[in-house]
Amino acid sequence: MHFDSSFNExxxxxxxxxxxxxxxxxxxxxxxxxxxxPRRTFLKMxxxxxxALGAYPLVAGAQDGATSAPAAGLKPFExxxxxxxIDKDGTVTVTVNRLEFGQGVLTALPMILAEELDADxxxxxxxxxxxxxAYVDPVFxxxxxxxxxxxxxxxxxxxxxxxxxxxxxxxxxxxQWGVEPTSLRTENGNVMGPGGKSLAYGDxxxxxxxxxVPQKVTLKDPKNFRIIGKATPRLDARAKSxxxxxxxxxxxxxxxxTAVVMHPPVFGARLKxxxxxxxxxxxxxxxxxxxxxxxxxxGVVVVAEGYWAASQGRDALKLEWDTAAVEKxxxxxxLASYQALAKKTGLxxxxxxxxxxxxxxxxISAEFTFPYLAHAPMEPLNCTVHVTGQGADTKVNLWxxxxxxxxxxxxxxxxxxxxxxxxxVNVQMAGGGFGRRAVPTxxxxxxxxxxxxxxxxxxxxxxxxxxxxxxDDIKGGYYRPMHVHRAEIxxxxxxxxxxxxxxxxxxxxxxxxxxxxxxxxxGIDNTALEGMRDPYDVPMRLSVHHPKVNxxxxxxxxxxxxxxxxVMETLIDEIARATQQDPVAYRLQLLGDKHPRHKAALMLAxxxxxxxxRKLPAGQAWGVAxxxxxxxxxxxxxxxSVTQGVPxxxxxxxxxxxxxxxxxxxxxxxVQGAALMGLGTCLPxxxxxxxxxxxxxxxxxxxVVARMPDMPRxxxxxxxxxxxxxxxxxxxxxxxxxxxxxxxxxxxxxxxxGLPFKLA
Amino acid sequence: MPTLNIxxxxxxxxxxxxxxxxxxxxxTLGMTGTKFGCGxxxxxxxxxxxxxxxxxxxxxxxxxxxxxxxxxxxxxxxxKVGLAVQxxxxxxxxxxxxxxxxxxxxxxxALLKDNQKPSDADIDTAMAGNICRCGTYAxxxxxxxxxxxxxx
Numbered sequence: 013m014h015f016d017s018s019f020n021e022x023x024x025x026x027x028x029x030x031x032x033x034x035x036x037x038x039x040x041x042x043x044x045x046x047x048x049x050p051r052r053t054f055l056k057m058x059x060x061x062x063x064a065l066g067a068y069p070l071v072a073g074a075q076d077g078a079t080s081a082p083a084a085g086l087k088p089f090e091x092x093x094x095x096x097x098i099d100k101d102g103t104v105t106v107t108v109n110r111l112e113f114g115q116g117v118l119t120a121l122p123m124i125l126a127e128e129l130d131a132d133x134x135x136x137x138x139x140x141x142x143x144x145x146a147y148v149d150p151v152f153x154x155x156x157x158x159x160x161x162x163x164x165x166x167x168x169x170x171x172x173x174x175x176x177x178x179x180x181x182x183x184x185x186x187x188q189w190g191v192e193p194t195s196l197r198t199e200n201g202n203v204m205g206p207g208g209k210s211l212a213y214g215d216x217x218x219x220x221x222x223x224x225v226p227q228k229v230t231l232k233d234p235k236n237f238r239i240i241g242k243a244t245p246r247l248d249a250r251a252k253s254x255x256x257x258x259x260x261x262x263x264x265x266x267x268x269x270t271a272v273v274m275h276p277p278v279f280g281a282r283l284k285x286x287x288x289x290x291x292x293x294x295x296x297x298x299x300x301x302x303x304x305x306x307x308x309x310x311g312v313v314v315v316a317e318g319y320w321a322a323s324q325g326r327d328a329l330k331l332e333w334d335t336a337a338v339e340k341x342x343x344x345x346x347l348a349s350y351q352a353l354a355k356k357t358g359l360x361x362x363x364x365x366x367x368x369x370x371x372x373x374x375x376i377s378a379e380f381t382f383p384y385l386a387h388a389p390m391e392p393l394n395c396t397v398h399v400t401g402q403g404a405d406t407k408v409n410l411w412x413x414x415x416x417x418x419x420x421x422x423x424x425x426x427x428x429x430x431x432x433x434x435x436x437v438n439v440q441m442a443g444g445g446f447g448r449r450a451v452p453t454x455x456x457x458x459x460x461x462x463x464x465x466x467x468x469x470x471x472x473x474x475x476x477x478x479x480x481x482x483x484d485d486i487k488g489g490y491y492r493p494m495h496v497h498r499a500e501i502x503x504x505x506x507x508x509x510x511x512x513x514x515x516x517x518x519x520x521x522x523x524x525x526x527x528x529x530x531x532x533x534x535g536i537d538n539t540a541l542e543g544m545r546d547p548y549d550v551p552m553r554l555s556v557h558h559p560k561v562n563x564x565x566x567x568x569x570x571x572x573x574x575x576x577x578x579v580m581e582t583l584i585d586e587i588a589r590a591t592q593q594d595p596v597a598y599r600l601q602l603l604g605d606k607h608p609r610h611k612a613a614l615m616l617a618x619x620x621x622x623x624x625x626r627k628l629p630a631g632q633a634w635g636v637a638x639x640x641x642x643x644x645x646x647x648x649x650x651x652x653s654v655t656q657g658v659p660x661x662x663x664x665x666x667x668x669x670x671x672x673x674x675x676x677x678x679x680x681x682x683v684q685g686a687a688l689m690g691l692g693t694c695l696p697x698x699x700x701x702x703x704x705x706x707x708x709x710x711x712x713x714x715x716v717v718a719r720m721p722d723m724p725r726x727x728x729x730x731x732x733x734x735x736x737x738x739x740x741x742x743x744x745x746x747x748x749x750x751x752x753x754x755x756x757x758x759x760x761x762x763x764x765x766g767l768p769f770k771l772a
Numbered sequence: 773m774p775t776l777n778i779x780x781x782x783x784x785x786x787x788x789x790x791x792x793x794x795x796x797x798x799x800t801l802g803m804t805g806t807k808f809g810c811g812x813x814x815x816x817x818x819x820x821x822x823x824x825x826x827x828x829x830x831x832x833x834x835x836x837x838x839x840x841x842x843x844x845x846x847x848x849x850x851x852k853v854g855l856a857v858q859x860x861x862x863x864x865x866x867x868x869x870x871x872x873x874x875x876x877x878x879x880x881x882a883l884l885k886d887n888q889k890p891s892d893a894d895i896d897t898a899m900a901g902n903i904c905r906c907g908t909y910a911x912x913x914x915x916x917x918x919x920x921x922x923x924x
Binding site: 257721 | 807846861865868872903908
């Protein structure tokens with residue numbers, strides 16, 4: 013493999029399988045550079061107003077034309093220079109290697125670093141990183157905000173970064189006072205010395221920069237934490253309450269034009285004819301251009317002064333489409349074909365002996381359906397692109413909220429035919445995402461870059477902001493896949509499961525993406541089956557069919573657990589009811605001694621809710637569910653009623669086991685929000701359906717999401733723990749719908765067989 | 773090209789009279805605190821006050837606001853009720869992604885101007901048109917009660 017330095021910054025993040033795919037696709041070979049801090053990082057840091065700790069040797073080196081690293085043996089994501097800046101006034105700016113899109117990471121990761129730095133929390137700020145190699149997820153090895161991994165994967169990383177920076181400040185103070193660093197301590201942004209002397213971090217930062225970065229550092233005993241574990245208000249709370257927070261869609265650049273794209277009505281369809289004379293006549297419209305779109309389709313982009321003119325222009329287009337070559341999905345037919353598939357065994361994941369089924373004293377036979385779901389983040393998708401320069405000097409700037417800036421940078425490089433090092437991703441605050449801003453095909457980035465390229469060729473040499481309308485978002489694909497589950501369960505009078513035969517039907521999310529290598533095994537996409545069987549030790553035969561359908565699919569907050577938790581937790585409840593057992597007692601018996609976190613979360617929710625002790629108002633019933641996803645366990649005890657066929661969730665008590673709770677205030681918010689999103693999947697109208705290949709929904713009028721009156725009373729309780737923290741962005745979602753459904757089943761005798769609820 | 777009174781200032785808006793207030797604010801005047809969420813008055817992200825009434829700016833043409841007073845999130849700090857709502861929003865750590873919160877704050881302020889002590893049911897009715905996909909409703913509710921308490 014030859015060394016191509018232009019790929020350094022991105023090659024760092026790539027899984028090996030992806031590198032191989034890229035090499036074959038591009039006909040080039042890519043090498044991963046050694047663990048040096050990319051030059052751009054320290055150059056950027058050196059011109060900043062503050063002092064990036066550990067940057068000094070690099071700055072000197074850079075000025076001398078050398079490229080030595082500040083701390084040999086440390087990876088880019090271990091270098092304090094890329095993450096901590098201390099200004100003279102004491103302001104500590106922490107660079108966050110994830111996207112803030114509501115989950116609170118722009119507060120929590122600075123909290124973790126500030127803890128070990130012993131910073132004054134009031135002086136700490138958080139900023140987004142970019143597609144630089146330093147800002148990869150240290151476990152995944154790529155730029156990714158996902159899998160509820162931000163805290164889980166970066167807890168130790170950010171502690172060590174803080175501890176390294178603190179050690180350098182201590183050494184600088186020790187040198188100034190002529191004492192041993194070990195004789196000093198730190199407190200709230202100051203180094204405390206002999207005789208009551210102290211030096212503020214802001215005054216020490218310049219000297220500390222010259223200290224070499226220590227490799228090994230001692231971390232605090234968690235019992236001495238004063239920031240981690242404390243319910244801490246979000247750093248962005250004020251900006252987000254006063255309209256001053258800027259999001260991707262708010263980016264304003266001189267001369268910037270706005271573009272909207274008319275996507276084909278059926279995924280991958282092409283144009284038969286274009287009549288754009290009326291569109292071009294709309295005041296403010298600068299260009300109307302035919303363009304390639306996602307999945308081999310074609311569309312038309314209208315580039316204009318502002319969104320209103322662009323969208324007026326698009327409305328005035330007269331287009332004829334050729335849909336003959338693409339599959340036109342029909343939801344009714346699709347359901348029938350999935351139901352037929354579910355009757356046959358698919359690719360086998362678990363293969364327990366099913367011979368006891370025939371003689372089992374009791375049986376449950378059930379079929380569940382789950383529709384496609386759009387993510388519908390409140391900030392519609394958008395991406396602003398500015399291309400400057402010519403030939404080899406072409407530079408690209410992107411502004412967008414993204415969960416995968418590395419993928420996006422590479423996609424942009426490919427579309428615009430520039431070296432990846434010439435692409436800069438300016439990661440912006442995102443108005444939600446829920447998975448939609450983590451697209452392996454980088455669909456909306458590819459689209460924006462295509463628009464930028466065509467616009468520039470048409471003489472519009474300015475930044476272009478491509479915006480999606482809500483209709484574009486609802487109709488634009490990349491949905492949580494539709495699924496059918498079929499279960500045959502044989503059990504005895506005590507509820508002992510003798511045989512559980514289970515088939516899942518749903519499109520693979522990972523197939524055909526760079527994630528294939530580590531998410532698909534023996535043809536089975538684990539994102540469709542995660543959450544099945546475990547923690548219950550039941551003899552299960554589990555198999556899956558992955559039909560190919562002309563609908564782009566994607567992870568959607570909590571991914572497979574959005575449906576597997578529903579199926580598992582309602583069926584377990586049904587076995588308990590069929591054998592006259594309390595659903596909590598039955599679960600505890602099944603969990604045994606092997607799942608203490610499940611037990612602790614469940615029992616906390618049960619105790620705090622008053623389950624079984626408190627009498628509910630007439631017409632209400634309890635419903636319980638517990639589920640682990642992304643290494644966190646959440647249990648819900650729901651209180652619900654059904655009035656004239658309409659179910660209503662009144663109250664929810666949560667028990668959460670996420671190990672050490674870094675910011676309990678954010679965890680409460682994440683559980684409230686995820687529960688509400690889970691509740692949204694129960695509501696009639698929470699479904700994307702197709703007729704003749706066209707999405708039948710278009711906006712929040714016919715694609716239903718939860719609103720204020722749907723919000724139940726909620727209490728969130730966290731199991732105390734000092735173990736390394738696990739994720740919180742997603743695990744609050746999966747158990748909500750089954751807890752609600754189990755209460756409905758208790759009231760009506762019937763479990764809703766899928767989502768959204770259809771009560772007969 | 774109409775002149776509009778925006779946040780107490782008469783402002784010439786260089787846009788066609790059919791342009792929705794939302795796009796005049798965001799694209800013509802560069803005031804991006806008011807957000808685009810759905811474009812058809814279904815989500816409330818674009819809520820502004822027109823003569824004190826919570827109004828979906830994405831479907832209200834600027835022609836409909838001539839001679840009236842438009843108040844946006846940018847000027848809410850100058851309003852006693854608006855300031856109380858914003859302070860309660862900060863104290864209750866309401867925002868998650870924050871994108872819908874300009875609209876939530878504007879709707880909550882309009883509610884408290886009409887109803888000094890709203891019940892949960894009043895809040896449900898007044899806030900049902902403001903979607904938050906992050907699910908901040910529980911904290912929206914407590915922040916509104918808290919803001920109401922500070923205004924008594």
